[in-house]
Amino acid sequence: MRYLNPLFRLLTLCGALAAVGLLPRGVSAELTATANHDRITIGFFYHGSSVSVRGSADSGCDLIIKIASPDGSQTLKKKGKQAGFLWMNVGSLHLEEAPHLYALHSTGDLGAIVNKGEREKYVLGYDALARQVKMSPVADDAEKERWFGEFVRFQEHSGLYAASIGKILVRNENGKKNYYILTQWPYQAQPGVYTVTVYAVKGGRVVETAETKVSVEQVGLVKRLAGMAKDHGGVYGLLSILAALGAGFGVGMVFRKGGGAH
Amino acid sequence: MYLYLPVALTSINILIPVGLGLAVGLLSGLFGVGGGFLMTPLLIMFGIPSTVAAATDSNQIVAASTSGTYAHWKVGNVDFKMGLYLLAGGFVGGLIGVQGIKVLNAMGNADFVIKMTYVLMLGIVGSYMFVESLQSMRKKRTDTAEPGEESGLARFLRALPLQTRFEKSGVTHSVLVPLFFGGFVGILAAVMGVGGGFLMVPVMVYILRMPMHVVVGTSLFQILFNCIEVTFLQAYTNHNVDFILAVLLLIGSTFGAQIGAIFGRKLKGEQLKIILACIVLAVTVRIIFELTMTPPLLLGRSGGH
Structure with a gap:
């Protein structure tokens, strides 16, 4: 039954504007991913949402699910000590190629299931993200690492960054691995199109990926007011x-x- | 129940802004302050970006001060003439203050200077009002009529040209006096990024020698115009006013201001002054704590303080 669902969706996709991409890219096309919504609408009473992703994979694989916004830049204020004991803003920190939302869920410890080269290639985990993000002004790598840590804490505080192990529910059936994850969608996430990517890993390497999109948009009064305030x-x-x-x-x-x- | 705020881009439980509005509106009606020094940090605490918090608060103060001015005007406690002179001075002061911030930013360290000015101002004003109102409460009990020993400042103020009578307040001053002090408060308020009610009230009480009840009404009248200007500029240039948040806040604050004005009539001038002094001192202490304790997050969104 579950296999009918993607097919049905593919058919409806042809005419509809819904942005669901069901493109198992692996050769064997074992991996599938479907999100429960492809469109989250921000209306007057919006207070976040929940997004679940389900699909199936080869039974011998570990799974990593990444939900991320496109990379972007942002400028934040740095707090530091002045005159020895007074905490206040001491300048700004500019970040580039940093996603505004980044959530990573895996079936096992990242370091154990996928090797470093692959983690960096697919930007899996905070360490890999730290290598990708460009930051200024930072004097050296140690300082960059310190501020990246602060950046992650800041983003996690707003619910925009998250990492978990074991939140993905897995059941082996007929030689396949069916997985399911339910995540809270933070209300702080801005309107935009987000990508959910599922990575099947085996022997430390990513063997297959599948992705689906979730678009978040404002509707109705919220959209009208936001548009008016801006324009x-x-x-x-x-x-x-x-x-x-x-x-x-x-x-x-x-x-x-x-x-x-x- | 939660509502989504289209400009702040966040969601909030409606009881929070309505409750905050009620509390701050009450203070506004009682003391003639806008209450930005309380409201803005509280909004930030509840997850509103600092720039949106400050801009939206000024929109809300328009409603609270309209409500408050109206309540005080009904009982004849607004000195429009004095208010207009102070406003004119404040307007010019605001323009100078904005330039001042540019100079500070160019010199670097702007944040340090602004924060220190703010803490010192709050501390000095709060302590002075506290001590003074305590003394006058004690004096009231012993002797009623105190022979006025004229200070040097008072003599200087009386020697200035263009003396005019302010009927409502029952005082005579040179028009230069409200213009100058309005400007002075305007400069400081612009630099500190606050409405300046907590500075204007003591200026009217101690320098202009106006009766406390007229001070409250006149201050609200003045704040109303300042906040109309700030709201417009914020909406027009920075797009930071969140209409939904403002409406939630003003539901509480317009009622709060009326209740405050009613309570205020039951309290004596000295009692009002000493309570305001305590609130200002409490805010000072809070800011000092905030400055000296290690913050939980070392990064914050840009804009605001």
Whole structure:
């Protein structure tokens, strides 16, 4: 039954705008991956979502699932000590080729199941990510490592970076390995298209990959307000002010009536 | 219940902003401060990016101060004439202050200077108000009429040209006085990135010698205009005002301001001053803690303090 689902989706994909890519790229095409949604909509009452990924793989493989945004740049403020004991912002840190969201789940310890070269090639794990990310200003590698660690802590704090071992549920059936993972989708993740990549690893090497996309977009009032704030700042500002003035007067009037009564 | 904030790009439990609005609105109606020095750090604590927190707070203050000004105006506690002179001074001061920040940034170390100015100002204003109102409360009990010993500052202020009578406040000053002190507060407020209510209130009480109840109403009137200007500029140039967050905050703060104004009428001027002094001192202590304790995260989003 599970094999029908991707086929059905492929057929509907032809005409639809849904961005599901079901492209088992391995030669043997053993590995499959499907996300429960391909589109997360951010509406008025949005408070994050959950995304599950399921599929099957060759039974002898370990699995790594990476959910990531495209690489981008960001500038953060660094805190440091001044005058010996006062903590405050001491400058900024610019990062490049750093994904805004990066979650990595695996069936075993990364270092044990996949070798270093492959980890770096596919950017698997924080160590591999640290090599990819460019940072400035940093004086030397030690400083870079220290600030990368701080960066990961900062991102994990917002729920945007995560790493886990053993969260993937696996069941061997008919010589196949069926897997399933349920992850919380952080509400802090910005609108955009995210890629879920499943890596099947064997003997320290990635033998197959499969990917699917999850798009996150704003809809309805949220989208309209965000768009207006960005594109028509003046009108948006005036409306915000008028609404505030109206609310202030309105409540004032209510209280005057209430106050006159006693 | 959670709502998504389209500009802050985060989700928040609606009880948080409504509750914060109510609490800060109450202070606003009571003391004539905008409450940005409390609201902005609290919003940041609840996950709102600092730039959005500051900009949205100014939008919310427009509502709270409209509500508060209206409540105080009904009982004749707004000195519009004084308010307008202070505003004019504050406007010019704000322009100078913004240039001042540019100079500080060019010199480097801007953050250090700003933070230190802020802590010192809060500390000095809070301590002075505390001691002074405590003394006047004690004096009230012993003798009612105190013969006014005129300070050097008061004599100097009276010698200035363009003396005019401010009916509502019952004081006579040169128009230069509110213009100058409005400008002074405007410069500091712009540099520190705050509304400056906590500075303006003591200036009106101690330098302009206005009665506390008129001070509260007039300060709110003045804050209203400042925050309209700031909200517009933030929305227009930085796109940082979150309308949904502002609405949630103002639901609480407009009611809070009315309740504050009603409570304020029941309290004496000295009582109001001493409570405000305690709040300002508490904020000072909090900032000192924040500055000296190792922060949990050494990186933060850009913008804001």
